[in-house]
Amino acid sequence: MRIVSYNVHGGFGIDGRFSISRIASHLNQLRADIICLQEVHAFLPSSRLSNQPRRLARELQMRLFFQRCLGLCFWGFGNAIASRWPIQEIRSHRLPSQREPRGALECRIQTPVGPITVFNTHWGLQPAERIRQAKTLSNYLQQTPFPYLLCGDLNDHPESLAVHLLLEQTRLYDAVLLSAPFATFPALNPQVRIDYIFHTPNFRVLSTEQVIWLASDHLPVIVDLALIPEKNVTFRGVAP
Template identity: 35%
Template sequence: MFQFRSIVASCCFLFAATSFLCSYVVAAETIESPADDQEHSFEGTLRVLSYNIHHAEGVDGKLDLVRIANLIKSVRADIVLLQEVDQEVARSESVDQPTQFGALTKMEFAFGKNIPLQGGGYGNAILSRWPIRDIQNHLLPNLENGEQRGVLSGVIEIGSAELPAIRVLATHFDHRRKDEERFQSAAKVTEMIIGTTEMPVLFGGDLNDDAESRTVKRLSENLVFTNQKPLPTIPVTKPTRQIDFIAYYPATAWKVLETTVLDEAIASDHRAILSVLEFQPNAK
C-alpha cells in the first residue's frame, strides 16, 4: 500500500486505498483535494485532457509542477489523465506529485503505482472536478521483463440526472519497438471496458503507437477515438506523430465537439491533447 501525506497545512485530506481485488489488480489511491466554494454542475459537455508529463520535468531540465497545473487550469479541464507521474521519488525531489496536482488544481485525484522507483512510486493519475470512487489499478501484460505498465480506473460521480457517473481509464503502454505487449494491452483494456461496466467510459493516455498500428486498430474495434485525422503530439518541439489519444465507449454516448493538441512545448516531452465531448442522453 502506498504511504500518504498531506502537503497543504490548511487543508484536511481523507485517505483511502483500494484492497486487493484479485491477483491482477494492485492498490490505487484517492485523496480528497480542496474544493471550490461553488458546486460543480454538469451542463452537458466534458473537457477531457490527456498528458504525459515526464514526471513534471520539462525539456528545459526544470522540475515544475506549477506550470503543468497552470496548463490544466488554462483549458478548464474537467477530467485529466496523466502519465509518468512520480509519487515521493528521489529524482523529482521526493514530492508527492498526485497530491500536489490535486491541491494546485483544486481537483479530486487518484493515483496508481505501476513501478517502485527511488523510494517511491511511478504510474498514472486521474484528476477530476467531481468525486472519484471504485478506484482500481490493473497491471497490464508484461513481456520480456519490460517496465510494468498499468491502467488506472475510477468511477467519477458527476451527479447529474442525465449522467450520474462515468468510468474513466488512464494508461501508458510499453514503448519498445516490438508491439506485442502493446497489442496484448489493447486486448486487456477492451476486455475491461466491454465486460465490466454498463456506464459510459472515457479512456486515454500514451499508447506509444500511432493510429495505423494494430494496437490502436484493436482498440478501435470497440472504442471511438476523438480524432480521425492524426494530431501529432511528439516530438514536443515539432510534433510529427500522434501517440497520445482520448477515446470513448459506447459509440453513441458522446459527440465530439473539438479535439486539439495544446501549443505547449516546454513543460514536458509530450504535448497534451484536449477533447470537448457532448453527452448524448437519448442515444441508443
C-alpha cells in the same frame, strides 16, 4: 465536459526545465473537468523526492487518484486521474509488461449529467508488449457498462496493430478523428500521434484543441464532449 490526457514526464520539460507546478499551472488554464495524467512521480530521487500526486491535487484543486505502476515502499511512478466531480469507485488494473510494469487506472465518476467510467493507461515500448496490453485492456473495457472513456499514452501511432486491435475489440471512437489529427510527440517538434482520448457512442465530440507546451516531452490531448441520452445512441459492432 472537458477531458484532458497528458503525459507529464514527471515534470521534466523538453526545454530542460523541471517543474510540476508549471504542469499544474498550464492545466489550470484549460479549466478541465477530468484530467488523465501519465508518468506522474512520487518521491523519486530524480524528481527531487516530490510527492507529485499530492501536489497536483492541491494545485489543481481537484480530487486525484494515483496508480503506482512501478515502485518500492513509498516511491514510484504511474498514472493519475483528477476530477472536479465525485469519484465513486477506483480500480487499479495491471497490464502484461516486459521491462517496466504498466497499468490502467479506472475511476467511476459522478458527473452532473450522470455517471461515467474513465480509464487512464500508459502502454509499453515494445510492439509485441503493446499488443498483449491491447488485448488485456479490451477485456476490461468489454466488461464495463457504457458510457466510458479511455485516455492515455499508447506509445503507438493510430494505424498500428495494437491500436487497431483495441478499437476492433471495443466500441470506442477516436475523439480526434473527425478533426484534423495532430501529432503529440515530441513536444518541441511533434512528429507522431501517440496520445489519445477514446469514447463510447454515448458521447458527442463538441471540439478538440491543441496547445504547444514545453513543460513535458508530450503535448496534451484536449477534448470537449457531451453525453448523449441513451435512447438517441447509435451503436456499432456487435449488439450490447
